[in-house]
Amino acid sequence: MLIAIDGPAASGKGTLARRLAAHYGLRHLDTGLTYRGVAKTLLDTGRPLDDEAVAEEAARALDLGALDRAVLSAHGIGEAASKVAVMPSVRRVLVDKQRAFAAAPPGAVLDGRDIGTVVCPDADVKLYVIATAAVRATRRWREIEAAGGSADYAGILADIERRDARDTERAASPMRPAEDAHLLDTSEMDIETAFRAASAVIDARRAERDAN
Ligand SMILES: Nc1ncnc2c1ncn2[C@@H]1O[C@H](COP(=O)(O)OP(=O)(O)O)[C@@H](O)[C@H]1O
Numbered sequence: 039m040l041i042a043i044d045g046p047a048a049s050g051k052g053t054l055a056r057r058l059a060a061h062y063g064l065r066h067l068d069t070g071l072t073y074r075g076v077a078k079t080l081l082d083t084g085r086p087l088d089d090e091a092v093a094e095e096a097a098r099a100l101d102l103g104a105l106d107r108a109v110l111s112a113h114g115i116g117e118a119a120s121k122v123a124v125m126p127s128v129r130r131v132l133v134d135k136q137r138a139f140a141a142a143p144p145g146a147v148l149d150g151r152d153i154g155t156v157v158c159p160d161a162d163v164k165l166y167v168i169a170t171a172a173v174r175a176t177r178r179w180r181e182i183e184a185a186g187g188s189a190d191y192a193g194i195l196a197d198i199e200r201r202d203a204r205d206t207e208r209a210a211s212p213m214r215p216a217e218d219a220h221l222l223d224t225s226e227m228d229i230e231t232a233f234r235a236a237s238a239v240i241d242a243r244r245a246e247r248d249a250n
């Protein structure tokens with residue numbers, strides 16, 4: 039079984055993807071970490087974020103097995119990740135790696151921006167997770183505070199809105215729901231409620247598949 043989860047920053051897609059993977063015994067890939075990994079390599083080596091050949095080389099060298107979520111999820115890396123994510127050749131290289139991950143048994147949950155539209159258009163279930171920008175900024179603000187950092191709510195909201203615009207307006211694989219995606223608005227759902235709503239969609243799809 040292949041589950042595709044897309045949506046904007048801090049909509050809760052990663053949390054949902056991890057829980058669904060554990061529940062259904064599937065592997066999980068947070069594809070955002072692959073773009074973050076390329077961005078981090080460039081930042082660490084003092085390379086520019088707008089040189090496509092250099093970024094493509096960093097994408098080729100990226101090892102999906104070595105992505106460290108604790109390091110890569112740092113708030114500042116998200117902005118740099120969305121800059122390298124506009125580059126078609128970076129996307130081609132990373133999408134090949136993501137598809138190889140998705141193809142291995144026993145199945146997987148992938149989350150990102152273009153999973154249902156580009157990476158896994160034949161996924162068994164596609165979810166598009168949204169929440170208002172204010173709710174998403176509050177979630178990210180709480181996350182940073184809980185980790186002992188200090189965060190500025192207005193700055194986080196501005197960052198999320200800037201990233202939403204870059205992700206939806208880029209020419210290469212813009213963020214958008216697949217035509218056959220189920221929309222899940224988590225603005226007024228806690229994590230447990232969102233998980234139950236998502237698993238109800240997946241269970242219904244599995245029952246339908248088993249009946250055919
Ligand atoms: N439905 C929800 N209600 C409240 N908080 C949530 C919900 N889903 C996720 N969160 C919290 O919001 C933050 C962002 O979630 P995350 O899954 O990392 O989002 P994304 O992967 O879409 O960027 C995390 O701190 C997570 O615990």
Ligand SMILES: Nc1ccn([C@@H]2O[C@H](COP(=O)(O)OP(=O)(O)O)[C@@H](O)[C@H]2O)c(=O)n1
Pocket residue numbers: 046047048049052069070071073074116119120121123149150151152153201205
């Ligand atoms: N499949 C994907 C995943 C992420 N990305 C890019 O990578 C950036 C970081 O993604 P992320 O999922 O880690 O970001 P958060 O939603 O966790 O803040 C996004 O803003 C996108 O620009 C993408 O273009 N395609």
